[in-house]
Amino acid sequence: xxxxxxxxxxxxxxxxxxxxxxxxxxxxxxxxxxxxxxxxxxxxxxxxxxxxxxxxxxxxxxxxxxxxxxxxxxxxxxxxxxxxxxxxxxxxxxxxxxxxxxxxxxxxxxxxxxxxxxxxxxxxxxxxxxxxxxxxxxxxxxxxxxxxxxxxxxxxxxxxxxxxxxxxxxxxxxxxxxxxxxxxxxxxxxxxxxxxxxxxxxxxxxxxxxxxxxxxxxxxxxxxxxxxxxxxxxxxxxxxxxxxxxxxxxxxxxxxxxxxxxxxxxxxxxxxxxxxxxxxxxxxxxxxxxxxxxxxxxxxxxxxxxxxxxxxxxxxxxxxxxxxxxxxxxxxxxxxxxxxxxxxxxxxxxxxxxxxxxxxxxxxxxxxxxxxxxxxxxxxxxxxxxxxxxxxxxxxxxxxxxxxxxxxxxxxxxxxxx
Amino acid sequence: xxxxxxxxxxxxxxxxxxxxxxxxxxxxxxxxxxxxxxxxxxxxxxxxxxxxxxxxxxxxxxxxxxxxxxxxxxxxxxxxxxxxxxxxxxxxxxxxxxxxxxxxxxxxxxxxxxxxxxxxxxxxxxxxxxxxxxxxxxxxxxxxxxxxxxxxxxxxxxxxxxxxxxxxxxxxxxxxxxxxxxxxxxxxxxxxxxxxxxxxxxxxxxxxxxxxxxxxxxxxxxxxxxxxxxxxxxxxxxxxxxxxxxxxxxxxxxxxxxxxxxxxxxxxxxxxxxxxxxxxxxxxxxxxxxxxxxxxx
Numbered sequence: 001x002x003x004x005x006x007x008x009x010x011x012x013x014x015x016x017x018x019x020x021x022x023x024x025x026x027x028x029x030x031x032x033x034x035x036x037x038x039x040x041x042x043x044x045x046x047x048x049x050x051x052x053x054x055x056x057x058x059x060x061x062x063x064x065x066x067x068x069x070x071x072x073x074x075x076x077x078x079x080x081x082x083x084x085x086x087x088x089x090x091x092x093x094x095x096x097x098x099x100x101x102x103x104x105x106x107x108x109x110x111x112x113x114x115x116x117x118x119x120x121x122x123x124x125x126x127x128x129x130x131x132x133x134x135x136x137x138x139x140x141x142x143x144x145x146x147x148x149x150x151x152x153x154x155x156x157x158x159x160x161x162x163x164x165x166x167x168x169x170x171x172x173x174x175x176x177x178x179x180x181x182x183x184x185x186x187x188x189x190x191x192x193x194x195x196x197x198x199x200x201x202x203x204x205x206x207x208x209x210x211x212x213x214x215x216x217x218x219x220x221x222x223x224x225x226x227x228x229x230x231x232x233x234x235x236x237x238x239x240x241x242x243x244x245x246x247x248x249x250x251x252x253x254x255x256x257x258x259x260x261x262x263x264x265x266x267x268x269x270x271x272x273x274x275x276x277x278x279x280x281x282x283x284x285x286x287x288x289x290x291x292x293x294x295x296x297x298x299x300x301x302x303x304x305x306x307x308x309x310x311x312x313x314x315x316x317x318x319x320x321x322x323x324x325x326x327x328x329x330x331x332x333x334x335x336x337x338x339x340x341x342x343x344x345x346x347x348x349x350x351x352x353x354x355x356x357x358x359x360x361x362x363x364x365x366x367x368x369x370x371x372x373x374x375x376x377x378x379x380x381x382x383x384x385x386x387x388x389x390x391x392x393x394x395x396x397x398x399x400x401x402x403x404x405x406x407x408x409x410x411x412x413x414x415x416x417x418x
Numbered sequence: 419x420x421x422x423x424x425x426x427x428x429x430x431x432x433x434x435x436x437x438x439x440x441x442x443x444x445x446x447x448x449x450x451x452x453x454x455x456x457x458x459x460x461x462x463x464x465x466x467x468x469x470x471x472x473x474x475x476x477x478x479x480x481x482x483x484x485x486x487x488x489x490x491x492x493x494x495x496x497x498x499x500x501x502x503x504x505x506x507x508x509x510x511x512x513x514x515x516x517x518x519x520x521x522x523x524x525x526x527x528x529x530x531x532x533x534x535x536x537x538x539x540x541x542x543x544x545x546x547x548x549x550x551x552x553x554x555x556x557x558x559x560x561x562x563x564x565x566x567x568x569x570x571x572x573x574x575x576x577x578x579x580x581x582x583x584x585x586x587x588x589x590x591x592x593x594x595x596x597x598x599x600x601x602x603x604x605x606x607x608x609x610x611x612x613x614x615x616x617x618x619x620x621x622x623x624x625x626x627x628x629x630x631x632x633x634x635x636x637x638x639x640x641x642x643x644x645x646x647x648x649x650x651x652x653x654x655x656x657x658x659x660x661x662x663x664x665x666x667x668x669x670x671x672x673x674x675x676x677x678x679x680x681x682x683x684x685x686x687x688x689x690x691x692x693x694x695x696x697x698x699x700x701x702x703x704x705x706x707x708x709x710x711x712x713x714x715x
Contacts, residue, residue, distance in 0.1 A: 070510055072518075117696075120703040123510045124453045125655060128647050129699065131455065132692055135644045139688045145681040283640060287518045294515050334530035342523025346501060349512045349519070 023047060024204040025177050026187040028197045040320040044200045046312055048272040051204075051211045054308025055265035057292035058218060058301060063258035065298030066222060067251060068234035070127040072286050073114060075134035077107045077259045079281025081266025083141060086156045086276055087149050096158075100210070100267030104260045111259020115252040134286040138278035155277030158270060162199035170205070171198040207268045214264055215301055221257065230254065284338065288315075291345050297355025306356050314341060423554035425673045431560040431629070432645075433669020434567035438622035439646035440653065440661035441571060442615035447655045448591045449611040452502070452513050456520035457619050458643030460497075462636065463524055464490040464620025465627050466532060469539055469634055479540050483624050487617040494616030498609050507594070521643075529636040536633035542625060563625055570618060571662055578658075587611065591656070641688060645672070648691040652698050654708020663706060668694055 005013075027044045034040075056078050063069050081103045088099035114133075118126055141150040150156065164170040171193040178190035193201065222230060232240035233247050241247045270276055292307025315337035322332050331339075354361055439461060446454050454460075464486045471482035497520070505512045543562035547555035578584035589597040590607045598604050626642060627634040649668050653660025671694055676684040704710050 064511065070514060072514075117700060117703075121699070124447070124451060124514060125651070127455075127510070127514045128453050128651055128655075129695060132644055132648055132695055135640065136688045136692045139686040140692075142686060143681060143689065144683065284522070287522050290515055290518060298511070331530055334533075335526040336530070337526075338522045339526035339530065342519040342521070342526060345519025345522070346516050349516045350501065350504060353512060 020208060022177060022180070022183075022188075024201045025174055025193075026183060028193065028201055029187055029189070031187050035321075036325075037323045038321045040317070044204050045272060046316045048200075048204045048207050049269070050309045050312035051207050052265055052268045052272055052308070053289070053292060053311040054305045055211050055214055055268060056262060056289045057296060057307040057311065058215065058304040059258045059262035059265060060289055060293040061296075061298060061301065061304045062218060062222070062261065063254060064293060065300075066227070066230045066234065067254040067258075069118065069251065069255070070123055071114075071118060071130045071255070072127055072290070073111075073130040073133040074258070074262045074289055075281055075283065075286030076130075076137045077111060077262035078266040078269065078285060078289075079137045079141070079276075080110065081107050081263030082270045082276045082281065083150055083156070083266070084263070085267035085270050086158060089158065090156065091149060096271060097206075097210075100264060100271065103267045104264040107263025107266075108256045108260030111262075112252050112256035114259070115255030118255065119248055119251060131283070131286070135283045138282045141278045150278075153278060155275060155280075158274040161196065162203045162271075162274075163195065164198040164202035168202070170202050171195070203272060207271060210264070210268055214261055215304075218257070218261065219301055226250075287345070288341065291341050291348075294345060294348050294353075294355060297357040297359075300355075300357040300359050303355050303357035420552040420554040421677070423551055423556075425677045426670065427554065427556050427560050429670035429673035430666065431557075431563050431669070432672060433649075433666040434564050434662070435622050435626045435665070436642065436645040436649045436668055437662040437665025438567045438570060438625075439619055439642055440649040440665050441574070441658060442619040442622070443646060443650045444653075444655060444658055444661045445574070445611050445615045445618070447650070448658075449587065449608050450507060452507075452510065453517070453647075453655075454612075454615070455514065455517040455643070456497075456524060457615065458623075458639035458646065459521045459524040459528075460490060460493065460616055461619035461623035461642075462639040463493070463528060464616070465539070465623040465634055465638075466528055468620070468624045469537055472540055473537075479542055479628075483542065483621070486624065487620050490616040490620040491613035494612040494614075495609050497616075498612040502612075503605060503608070525636055525640075532636065534635055534637070536635045539624070539628045539634055541630055542628040545630065559629055566621070566625060568662070570621065571658060574614070574618075574658060583607070583610065644688055645669075645691050648695045650705075651695060652705055654705030656709055657705070657707040660705060660707030 024044050024047065027042050027047055030041045030043055032039060032041045056074065059074050059077070063071055063074070081100075084103035084106055085096070085099040088094045088102050089096050092099075094102065114130075118130070121129060142152050144152075174188050174192060175190050178188045180188070229240065229245045229250055232243065233245060233250055237247055266281070288311050289307075292304070292311040294307075295310050296303030296305065296307030318332070318336040318340060322329070324332060348355075352358075439458065442457050442461075443453060446452060446457075467486040467489055468479070468482045471477045471485055472479045475482075477485075501516055501520075502513060505516070541559070544558040546558060548558050548561055549556040576584075578587055586597070586602045586607050587610075589600070589602055590604050594604055597607075623639060623642070626632065627638060632638070645668055646665070649664035650661050651664070652667060653662070653664030668691055672687040672690045675690045676682050676687050682689055698706065702708075
């Protein structure tokens, strides 16, 4: 069912890959820009956090966008993943990647468990119950009974410093990359990285690799049969059940997978910042991730990437910008990010409810374009003549008539994902 | 025994206030099947308005409260008219997102204007204790809060049962389409419910922070919103008196559990809300007094 990638999209993906590889070497030297009196010093950590946030938003895309379950507990699972991967590393001395996977599995099981009672409640009701879970997380980890493991109000610190493995030429790469024209000499240079710098760059690559794996796995799960079942269940649960989809199993599984993704995102958060505190994961984080969802688009993995970048960089930018003519300083130094994000959330929901990447909108546009193209080519006769292959997309041409129309409809709603 | 009484009194005072905020959630849910997650923060803004009027402009606290309630009601009208009514009423996600955005924005706005310092509001209710049983005080505050909350609930019930507006509201709550067909101005009725809900929220928030033992700061209502949400779900989201039952249940279990269970200290009372919610929902998914939803295919 894979659609062949066009030359243009192949070139775009190649370019994006190249940028992602070179980017940490530019950011690690903290390039500084001065914009209208504001100093903006970029760093590798914010880029790594953008990747982490993208995984968090992906978890929402899966559960809210694809499955239509209005669950806001993602903030809870991100927190649980961060804490669990820390605890696995500190208490059980597990290697960190194993700890992250373990945390993901635990969160997945927990999420599936949450999905069971959630099957019985719907819509806003579900949102109301699950938001309690997200808001209570800081209180939960401070419970004295588990304080020994969670560190109570102090949070946890991952011991040691990140070290790049020797078998990867991470520290020496600037020698090669420094020769790139224009940006090379300015931002990369040709000195090898210090071991601390190599550590942050290595963290970035590790997080990026992990996130890539998660995106690939989720794309694999939600493509094809399961993806169509998800769409059908979201749009009409009863109809989907009548067509043979085991909706209960599907929804509970989606809860599990989505929570596992959120848990892994939390584990990656712990890898990037190496410190977790109760207040980081509460209601505010849940709303920030929702902002990423509505900005990027509820139904597309690419939207999650855009959402993640916004979730990481919006607070970073509002933190750096301290002088804007005409705006009092107190508005720029306080919780500006939250104010801006809250307003943007309202405005975006009003103006572009589908988000920046909206597969339905682009599918409609593609279809309109195709219709125009056939109108231009076809000779003036009405409808398909006898013996002619009826106009259907090639991916469905081996199906019978009734099945074809239903699948085409679903595929159109799906927006031919990939 | 005295300790138990003191804890019961505390629980009742908190519980009735949770119930009042829950009531404003329930009112909007009944009319539109939507939840206003920004209710707590709208109430917090109202409480700050009362503070500004009473402390910085030296108005009488009661006058200040009334002005703040009217202003909140107007704000509720504006929010519903300009934002909420633009969305399809059958789509839950956008409204949930928008009200959560409002929650974040209002909270940050007040924090920017007033900072996170705590402020003291002059007491609305008489100080001191009404009844003293050993070391347990039944404070005038507790009694006053109980009377006001139950009074508001009773007034609202009368409004819904005995007036034409109430009849229209109940018609909208039962079936929006049919209500529209018989000529009820549905949108206006819903706007009115937003106004009333916002005013009740401000009343509850002001009462909550006017307790001499509490102070006003921008974060005070997040906790209350969670308890109110839990109370509304416990009582049944479409039951007015259920919200009182849910609020009392939560307030009492919060003060008793954090008092007697050593592994849940008082500042982590939210955990109790979560446990109560989980237990009741497993047993009755539509709450204690909520009507059971039947989906017809």
